[in-house]
Amino acid sequence: MCGIVGIFDMQGGRTIDRDLLHRMNESQFHRGPVEGDLHLEPGLAFGHRRLSIIALEAGLQPLFNEDDSIALVFNGEIYNFRELRTELQGLGHTFRTPSDSETIVHAWEQWGEDCVTHLRGMFAFAIWDRPRRTLFLARDRIGIKPMHYAVLPDGMFAFGSELKSLLSLPNLKREIDPLAVEEYFAYGYVPEPRTIFTSAHKLLPGHTLTLRVGQPLPKSKQFWDVPFKPHLGMTDRDIEGELVVRLREAVESHLIADVPLGAFLSGGVDSSAIVAMMAGIGSEPVNTCSIAFNDPAFDESDYARQVAERYRTNHQCETVDKDDYGLLDTLAALYDEPYADSSAIPTYRVCQLARKRVTVALSGDGGDENFAGYRRHRMAMGEERVRSMLPLAVRKPVFGLLGKAYPKADWAPRVFRAKTTFEALARDLTEGYFHGVSINNDRVRSQLFSESFRQRLQGYRAVEVMRGYAAQSPTDDPLSLIQYLDMKTYLPGDILTKVDRASMAHALEVRVPLLDHQFVEWVSGLPSTSKLRNGEGKHIFKKALQPYLSDDILYRKKQGFSIPLAAWLRGPLLESMRRAVLNPALLDTGIFNAGYLKQMVDEHQARTKDHSTALWSVLMFDAFLRKNGAAAAA
Incomplete structure (x- = not known):
């Protein structure tokens, strides 16, 4: 590396x-x-x-x-x-x-x-x-x-x-x-x-x-693309058996090293599957590491400990303060350009921990992209079922009007937060999926940017990135299409970038067996119904792993590597956020609408709206500008 x-x-x-x-x-x-x-x-x-x-x-x-x-x-x-x-x-x-x-x-x-x-x-x-x-x-x-x-x-x-x-x-x-x-x-x-x-x-x-x-x-x-070429004539039992064989082979191929080697173990399905395969390949105990948070709402360490005990790994766990927000400038220096995934903070810490014992660590990244494990995959397929009942010519005016009229209610229970769903139903699959994954949707960006900057865009919208990939997609199956979009955008642009920069900051090599291209090719050909079934993502993956992992690991609610962002920006980071978002140097770029920036800060502080994602993205943009000096803002 x-x-x-x-x-x-x-x-x-x-x-x-x-x-x-x-x-x-x-x-x-x-x-x-x-x-x-x-x-x-x-x-x-x-x-x-x-x-x-x-x-x-x-x-x-x-x-x-x-x-x-x-x-x-x-x-x-x-x-x-x-x-x-x-x-x-x-x-x-x-x-x-x-x-x-x-x-x-x-x-x-x-x-x-x-x-x-x-x-x-x-x-x-x-x-x-x-x-x-x-x-x-x-x-x-x-x-x-x-x-x-x-x-x-x-x-x-x-x-x-x-x-x-x-x-x-x-x-x-x-x-x-x-x-x-x-x-x-x-x-x-x-x-x-x-x-x-x-x-x-x-x-x-x-x-x-x-x-x-x-x-x-x-x-x-x-020279290569994800093929999504269907496998014919395979039963679920056939898939489960071959999946484990191929997973074990992918993991084994990634164990070549002349230095100490281990694995990240979060206690989620993907990292636990990697550790289970590693434990069955070698005779020596696997080195595993995880981080715990001092707030139970964000802590998964008990699940990691369960897997570590089952496979008798050499496990190391360190507790990190959930208010570990002192890395903003460090992240700006690592990424060289704006990067708003706040899970970069715990990722940096787990890489720091792993490097104390190993030089190479295997991770479970790629499982959600391969096997449709994100909540947004379930949401997109639910929306697509509704779309299939009505032509776009009917959906667009009806749901578009509802989306505009329905209030944005971040504070309300999820069942009452229908605005985003209505807006997604007014679109086709690609634009609807883009709308769902956007950290700041079209409406927010329109208010966030100044009038002069919107004119500089000349009508360009970020959805064109996904539209370009959708046009070249090797599949027209709806679930496979959005998996393909993830593999072309979110996976390399966010997940793999995050892991590369965080690991290399500590001279740690991270390997990702679930993204071995031979494994990806084979998984892409599995039926969509084997990946997402009855509202459950990773269906066939979990079934195949039942002999190796407990139901507590396989079927618990997906937690993710999250941090209390909204609370940070109302508490310990409030003044730093206010200074950054209202920074004259930031406004001098001509990119932002100063009035809307102030409105977001005030509404978030007053708890009338949750603007944490938008504010964090502005905060990280400001950190990028400060790191790269005045020339970057010209």
Whole structure:
């Protein structure tokens, strides 16, 4: 696990400043504190920071082939590297190290751009092929590992694992992208391929980018997508049996390491399933860790303890104050752009705890996306059943009118909070789902933004991100479609970004077996009715795990990694929030409607409305601006 950076002269042959490359590389020191190295030649420069996981003494990068004509910088792990190594040796390739990294070099020599289709793992890497004067970038299928890039005004192309590496470049323009702002305040993060800056981009998951000297920047090329190809003739019993076999194989493939390894254990279904599989594979006790909160309303540690006792793990649990709100500026520095998922705070803490004992931790991320485990999946399917009864031409005026007329009642019992449901029913599935997942819906964003900023958007709405993915979806099954949308937006943009930054801040590698691409491919082909049945998400997953986990674990109410955000913003964070949201520097951006910001603060403090999500998103935007200075606000 590492951090990578590079600069490539698209015109060819110019000298690259070593000090500049060094600053880029050292900005990501936390991703690889073990060692680092630079390589420079005319027109090309690579930098690498290393966290040693496999082949501890032999994985220094940049890594070269036998005649030094091909160079690699790589972030990630290749889980099938031993099988690939054997195959490539049979094809005549000679290896100089036992590392998984060298496998990529020879795979490029053998298969060129198609090398990525042979790799099983999480990865972001760059290859310089000097004879072909070609730079090749790739990102893994799901988007577990990040890759940012930019074309600079002088014709140089730069890339790095984190956006901060590009922000080390003095000639990178820091103009904020209005469309990215609209997307951030809708989703709570900036979805791929945008970043918050117009000049920088993220390489999409499952995509490659091939640059050649003397040629303009091409479009990235997709090499994989979630297939959603149905399996035929399988009974529930067939699925349950094969699911466990495939899950155990995915977990086992992720256990390759030459350093201490363990697992996160929250006590939820997904992390508990990973621990159960790990315990059945090895002879040594599994190292597990969890955090407890000093408020029972937010604490799941008893469930984690139950699983730890059943599988006799070496379990570590530390209690965290539920009012652990001192990380705002730390988070802004970690994410480099606005990021509003408040669960980043406990995620940071559990990574901090895990690193005390292990260098690699397996997590249960991906279970909800694979098996339709979110409450919003159930809500969306309920709304879709109503939609199917009436054509859009009837639904749109009827439910649209009800949505406008019905009051927003955050304070009321859920059964009386029908405004959002009416508004969703007036839309098609994609827009309805977008409406449901938005942290600030269209109405809120319209009031939040100033009139001048809305004009800059020229009618653009963040729903277009989902509409674009829906148009290319390989499935028209309603549940599969919204799972696909999650896998293209929320999973890489929020969940995997959160885990990558929080873990790398502590030089911890996190692996996600439930997102092994072979497992994802197979699960995507299961019938929707096996995933969401009778209002219960993860139906077949839970049934398959009944021999391994108790009903208390499998069928308890989903809790999530939440924090008392509304209470924080009325209590200990009230004055900080008020100062940030009403900060003149924030208002000087021209983005916000000052009157509405003040109204939200006053209403939230008076408890007449819960504006915690909107206020937190503004608070984190302000933290981003403060971290990146006045240039970012221009």
